[in-house]
Amino acid sequence: MNTLSRRGFLAASATAIAAAHLPRVAFAQSAAPLALAAATRTLDIDGRAATVYGLVGPGGQGLRLDPGQRFRVDLTNNLDVGTIIHWHGQIPPNEQDGVPDMPLPLLAPGETRSYDFEARPGTHWMHSHVPIQEMQLLAAPLIVRAPEDLAADRQEVVLFLHDFSFKPPEEVLAEISGGHGGGHGAGHGAGSGTPSAPMGGMGAMPGMNHGGMGGMAMGNMPMGGMMGMGGMAMDLNDYDWDAYLANDRTLSDPEVVQVERGGRIRLRVINAAAATVFWIDTGAAQSRLVAVDGHAVQPLSGTRFGLAMGQRLDLEIDLPKEAGAWPVLALREGARERTGLILATPGAEIGRIDALAEAEAPAFDPDLAQESRLVAVQALPDRPVDRRHMLMLGGSMQPYAWTINGATWGQHKPVTARSGERVVLSFHNMSMMGHPMHLHGHAFQVVGLNGRAVAGALRDTVHVPPMSMVDVALDAGEVARWMLHCHHMPHLASGMMTEFAVTAAA
Secondary structure (H helix, E strand, O other), X not given: OOHHHHHHHHHHHOOOOHHHHOOOOOOXXXXXXXXXXXXXXXXXXXXXXXXXXXXXXXOEEOEEEOOOOOXXXXXXXOOOOOEOEEEEOOOOOHHHOOOOOOOOOOEOOOOEEXXXXXXOOEEEEEEEOOHXXXXXXXXXXXXXXXXXXHHOOOEEEEEEEEEEOOOOHHHHHHHHHOOOOOOOOXXXXXXXXXXXXXXXXXXXXXXXXXXXXXXXXXXXXXXXXXXXXXXXXOOOOOOOOOEEEEOOXXXXXXXXXXXXXXXXXXXXXXXXXXOOOEEEEOOOOOEEXXXXXXXXXXXXXXXXXXXXXXXXXXXXXXXXXXXXXXXXEEEEEOOOEEEEEEEEOOOOOOOOOOXXXXXXXXXXXXOOHHHHOOOEOOOOOOOOOOEEEEEEEEEEXXXXXXXEOOEOXXXXXXXXXXXXXXXXXXXEEOOOOOEEEEEOOOOEEEEEEOOEEOOOOXXXXXXXXXXXXXXXXXXXXXXXXXXXXXXXXXXXXXXXXXXXXXXXXX
């Protein structure tokens, strides 16, 4: 399929992320709620048609809000299955958080549900909280602009990342849990010698509605050299996906974003993958990391920064003053696969980029080097800690089961706090896979890395490498049951979730 017909094919099925590249176009403030639909769409993935899900708003995939605009959305389920959407990075009232039966049930096919809450500015996203649906690309960007975004002389570009399989997600989960995922990781499939917390039952069968059962490039290390803090080989990439997508496309036909000579870009990167960690490599275009998970950090210069599933990065890129094309690539950790988009001035010659790099990318942040360099611009207020919890992250590839404090969802013991308390959660990963840990309803600050105190970034999702410990501080919010889970979908589907139960202040 040639480029023109392929683009026509895409345009006929969805407008994708096109609105994300219009720097000063935003939806007008209106008394009427924005319409958002969970719908089926068709993508062309390397010349093969793929039927996937999507979240279609007034400007195509996703939503963009102006400064001060409330999140007033009517969500309609146009799928033939029930669904529910979580507003990742936002802090809505608990009943609008989007977790099955906590407290609201799935939206039935044809049903519409209304949402209304104060939107938090930054680079966020929205996705189904049913694991198999997120694996079917039921996700989209959720960008909330701050006043400085409208005033700044820069172009906004969104880079929305997915991993994709043509197989049904139930089959993918069955292959992974059966040890047949075909992933590249060092030590892949090794159960013996892999530290793990005591195993409960699987707790959650593949495909269940979870919640309803109530840049520092590190060099190109060889795979055998990807060692955890304990000196053992890490498990990486427990599935080989058919494609890795950037704004719904592969490098066989990447999105080309038209830019100006010498222009400044605000690149909003969202890792919506089910089970893939990426390095973002801006190549010849120098970049500055200025925000993570929607929260500003002190600028950090570089050309390669990593992000785990559920995390976001905001990069500022100052383009050269000459004409040209500058690829921005997303490199799969521990492997050669890559995806990305191209920033190009009008008329620039654009060469083909192979989907396989010459060398494998390194593991992401096994020594927390990137995380240790992040400093929040607006830290949490300093105050005494009222409560501390240790959360032991355990599991192994064989048998494929992943736990928090030795239990899977359904056998879990809630992590408790009182509203208003300052709480420190210590994530201690005793497994040989990294875990991106996401807490609903709260933002937290990274305050400890392997026992060393830091004044780190504000986040909602933190990557905890193998055999490592990360401490985060937060102020307990609304009295409710809030989900706390690993954002690696196969881990979540096998039960790696608990709840942060907030009770009324004494």
